[in-house]
Amino acid sequence: MEESAKPGLRIREGDCAVLKRDEVFKAVLVLRRRKVIFEKQWFYLDNAIGHIYGTTFEVSSGGSLQPKKKMEETTTETKEAGTDNRNIVDDGKSQKLTHDDIKALKDKGIKGQEIVQQLIENSTTFRGKTEFAQDKYIKKKKKKYEAVITIVKPSTRILSTMYYAREPGKINHLRYDTLAQMLTLGNIRAGNKMIVMETCAGLVLGAIMERMGGYGSVIQMYPGGGPVRAATSCFGFPESFFNTLYEFPLSKVDSLVSGTFSSETLPSEPEYNVPAEEESNGSLDEKQTLIQETEEESSTEAVMESNETEEQETMDLAAEDTEYKGSKEKGNKENIREKQRKQQERRRKLVETAALLEEKNADGLIVASRFHPTPLLLSLLEFVAPSRPFVVYCQYKEPLLECYTKLREKGGVINLKLSETWLRNYQVLPDRSHPKLMMSGGGGYLLSGITVTAEKVQSDASSLEAQKIEEPTSKKRKLQELHC
Numbered sequence: 320m321e322e323s324a325k326p327g328l329r330i331r332e333g334d335c336a337v338l339k340r341d342e343v344f345k346a347v348l349v350l351r352r353r354k355v356i357f358e359k360q361w362f363y364l365d366n367a368i369g370h371i372y373g374t375t376f377e378v379s380s381g382g383s384l385q386p387k388k389k390m391e392e393t394t395t396e397t398k399e400a401g402t403d404n405r406n407i408v409d410d411g412k413s414q415k416l417t418h419d420d421i422k423a424l425k426d427k428g429i430k431g432q433e434i435v436q437q438l439i440e441n442s443t444t445f446r447g448k449t450e451f452a453q454d455k456y457i458k459k460k461k462k463k464y465e466a467v468i469t470i471v472k473p474s475t476r477i478l479s480t481m482y483y484a485r486e487p488g489k490i491n492h493l494r495y496d497t498l499a500q501m502l503t504l505g506n507i508r509a510g511n512k513m514i515v516m517e518t519c520a521g522l523v524l525g526a527i528m529e530r531m532g533g534y535g536s537v538i539q540m541y542p543g544g545g546p547v548r549a550a551t552s553c554f555g556f557p558e559s560f561f562n563t564l565y566e567f568p569l570s571k572v573d574s575l576v577s578g579t580f581s582s583e584t585l586p587s588e589p590e591y592n593v594p595a596e597e598e599s600n601g602s603l604d605e606k607q608t609l610i611q612e613t614e615e616e617s618s619t620e621a622v623m624e625s626n627e628t629e630e631q632e633t634m635d636l637a638a639e640d641t642e643y644k645g646s647k648e649k650g651n652k653e654n655i656r657e658k659q660r661k662q663q664e665r666r667r668k669l670v671e672t673a674a675l676l677e678e679k680n681a682d683g684l685i686v687a688s689r690f691h692p693t694p695l696l697l698s699l700l701e702f703v704a705p706s707r708p709f710v711v712y713c714q715y716k717e718p719l720l721e722c723y724t725k726l727r728e729k730g731g732v733i734n735l736k737l738s739e740t741w742l743r744n745y746q747v748l749p750d751r752s753h754p755k756l757m758m759s760g761g762g763g764y765l766l767s768g769i770t771v772t773a774e775k776v777q778s779d780a781s782s783l784e785a786q787k788i789e790e791p792t793s794k795k796r797k798l799q800e801l802h803c
Contacts, residue, residue: 337471343358360378479498494740505685524551528551531563686710744758
């Protein structure tokens with residue numbers, strides 16, 4: 320059934336893929352004749368093109384990848400095992416094979432599984448170890464000598480795990496379980512109109528786009544000169560996904576809220592004009608050739624005959640120089656037109672984004688940035704429709720406590736919750752399942768809530784107060800009537 324696999328399930332040149340070895344991940348771009356270094360191994364991805372995602376490959380000599388057969392994945396059977404490890408001494412003399420012997424085996428082209436088998440046979444203490452210790456020894460040696468990698472399709476879970484393990488600072492130490500809570504609390508689904516403000520290298524943006532599946536619209540608010548989408552590009556989304564993605568600078572939010580925003584205030588690049596020096600170069604060359612011609616006409620006939628070839632060469636060079644400058648000038652004009660076209664396209668996209676925000680009917684707001692969340696949230700909540708969720712992530716608790724207090728004072732939100740997710744990984748193996756010794760200290764904090772219409776809340780509160788005031792007077796009247 321492998322022949323009928325969908326094209327999206329197969330590895331293609333130009334795809335974004337993730338290399339996996341045990342619990343280590345690395346995102347790469349699949350290109351031919353490009354050396355990739357992963358876990359102290361170098362190889363080429365040429366042979367991986369055309370295979371299905373999830374295929375396990377073995378690195379052979381020369382850096383080529385060969386699909387690993389399922390028959391070779393059989394574990395080494397151990398018939399004898401000791402009762403305990405109390406008599407085993409780690410003196411470095413238990414292994415008969417030396418480093419040179421192992422290197423010679425590698426040079427002969429012997430595979431990693433065969434090297435592991437020979438290490439087991441030449442170990443004097445292996446059979447005296449317990450069954451658990453033997454499994455641990457085999458796993459350790461396989462990791463060292465078996466050059467095996469798996470190519471998987473990128474997803475939110477895989478990329479968030481990769482970033483948190485390799486570069487947690489780039490994603491503000493946002494743990495993968497916290498990201499999952501954000502997507503759930505924010506009610507991310509297809510057809511939504513979401514506002515995102517994040518400085519997590521585009522990981523949160525990519526997770527939202529993946530869950531929405533290209534339906535709806537996503538408005539990314541960005542600080543500085545432009546948005547950062549390094550992690551978003553690793554997802555490998557099709558072009559249709561980016562047609563629903565809009566961007567808007569944070570510096571223009573205040574003018575949009577106050578109603579003073581206009582397309583003329585949008586940042587634009589200066590106009591590019593052709594320098595006057597390049598236009599005058601042609602006339603200078605013509606003057607130089609005219610001077611050369613007059614000097615040659617005043618010379619003697621003998622000198623003219625000897626200089627005819629030099630004159631021809633000079634004219635050829637001048638013609639080539641003029642042609643080169645003409646092509647260079649033409650290329651510059653094309654670059655200027657391309658820049659102007661991109662500038663106009665960017666301006667048009669920003670105007671469309673401003674129109675979407677001015678509707679003030681967004682279905683949700685996600686904030687995960689390194690900036691203080693209070694001013695960001697208070698300004699961006701203006702664009703969210705009532706009865707819609709919002710989620711704010713911060714690595715620390717204190718900024719969210721301040722944000723919580725400000726929201727309670729301002730009103731217009733209900734169901735405010737400040738939470739922290741706790742994660743512990745477990746080792747699940749026969750007769751030895753237990754929590755892992757190393758665990759994450761913290762995955763950040765989340766502030767979530769639901770927007771409501773502030774005017775209605777105030778009117779309801781005033782009506783309740785009026786009822787409280789009027790109630791005693793009515794009771795008094797009834798009592799007076801009864802007495803009468």
